[in-house]
Every structure is written in structure tokens, then in C-alpha cells.
Amino acid sequence: MFWSNISTMRDLPLNALRAFAAVYDSGGVRPAARLLEVTHSSVSRHLRELEAWLGVELLDKRGGKRLLTFTPAGNALGQAALAGLRDLEAAVGSLREQRGANAVTIETTPSFAARWLLPRLPDLQAAHPRIEVSILVDQKLSSLAGGAVDFAIRMGPGPWKDLACEVLMDDALYPVVGRALWEERKSPLTAGDLRSVPLIHDRDPQAAWQLWQEAYPLKGLKLRAGPRFTSSDLVQRAAGQNQGIALARDRLARDEVASGALVRPFGDRQIEIPNAYWIVRALTAPERVAVTTVIGWLKAEALRA
16 A cells, blocks of 8 residues: 555646646636646646546536536546645645744734834834844735734624634724825815715724714715725725715724724724734644734834824
8 A cells, every 4th residue: 555655646647637626627729728827828738738647527528618527537636636735735835934033924904004013113123123023914814724814903792602702902993084085175174074985984893884874964975876895995095085974993994094094083982992903822722922012012112003
């Protein structure tokens, strides 16, 4: 059995299997070729070679070239090849992220990384020059279990099941507009009349205009109208470009409000959001000095800011 396994490992057509996994995942030869950055003829050749090596058909040829369907054997191999390659990718990614004892990797959302975390990294570096911080942006808590990430910073109604969660800081919501729009429409905005001002929506229900309307009813507020974005960063950028009025998160908008780029048309009125940001770790995460140092610094910065 040992020698049989060695022989199979030696003879496996790995390039062909990778090409087939890409075709299975992307649903076509041409998108697979773009994914692998090779020619589509090269992918087609790998598929023919793999079928010849296996002695079975992987693609159902009855649909013609325009309709790519897989045989039962093709479906089984495609699922196995994808699972194996993704496991290998995760293992390799984890190893590549394993650097020195002073390396710390943080995963968070694009908006929080760009608006809050990134501007503070120079101060963190100055306070702890021996610590090397890397940031991964993702909307999901995807890398904690694999060990590629030391901890995540998340917005939302935590805590989350099967994770170690601690509150980082609170937040607040308030409307903002760009400077030019404020100067053009100051009177109606101050009066709370938004019939002629487009609403900019965040798809996150925790930052929905419905919350503001319930707390501070506004005349002419059409909750269904206006563009919608999946990123708080894009919401604020649209407001800064005078495309309408947005409901912004204080922690992410505070610097632009302070600089005058964004204006709060309704003064100090805001909706408080307790426990808005969390530090999230795997339950089995090792206690490392560099990680606890960075977390402690972030907590102190959250209190100071």
C-alpha cells in the first residue's frame, strides 16, 4: 500500500487537476483560463489529458460547446479537487503569515480599516516599534479558526457564538452632508425638510435611515428612495461628494466632520450605539505578548478618541 501511494502521488497530473478545479469552480474554460492567467487552449488541453489519464469522461459533451455540464464523475472529482486545493491554499496562507513573535495580523471590514484603523497605525508603530502589524480586510470572520489571523475587529450586535469576544468601543449615528451641499441647501436642511435632498443608504440595517426617522422624525423623508451601498466608507464618500445626505457612523466620520469636509446639519443630535465594535478571537488562540499589547493599545485609543 505504501509503494502504491507513492506511485500515485508521483503520477498525479497536478496541473491538469488544478485546471479542472478552476473550470469546475468558474463554470467555463475561458473564465478558468483568466483565473489561472493561461490561454483557454491550454486549459482545454489539460482537460483532455485528464480524461485520458482517468479513462472516464468528466464533461457531458451532449450539450455542445456552449453548454458546459459535468458528468457524475466530473462533479465528484470537481468537488474533491476544489476541497483539496482550498485546504492546501489555507495551509500555505497560514504558513506564509507565520512570521516573528512580534508580528500581529488583524482582520476587519474595509470601512473600519480605511476610516479608523489605518490612520492610527503610525501612532501604534511609534508606541511599539518592534511590533509589525498586518491588516486583512474581509466582511466575514473567515480566518480566525485557521490561525492566519490573530484577532478581528467587527461591527455588530455581538458577542458571537464559539468565539472569544470583548467590547472595543461604542458608536453613534448622525446625518452628514458635503460642504458644498450644506452651503447650497442650509436653510431646508436646518429645518429638517429633505424632500429635495437624496438619501444615501447603508445596506447595514444597523445604520438604516429608519432608525433616525424613529428617533427624530423628518419631513418628506422617503425611506425607499436613494442609492444604497454595502460599505460605510462608500456611504461617506458619496456624502462628501455632495451626492446627498447620509447617516454616518461617528467613529468613521469624526475626522471629516472635524475638518469641515462633512457637516452635521442637525447639530449634536445623534443615536447612540452601545457595544458597536468588538475584538474577536478564536477560543483556542494562544496568548502572545505582541497580540495582547496591540489589543491593549487599541482599547486605550478607543477611549481617547
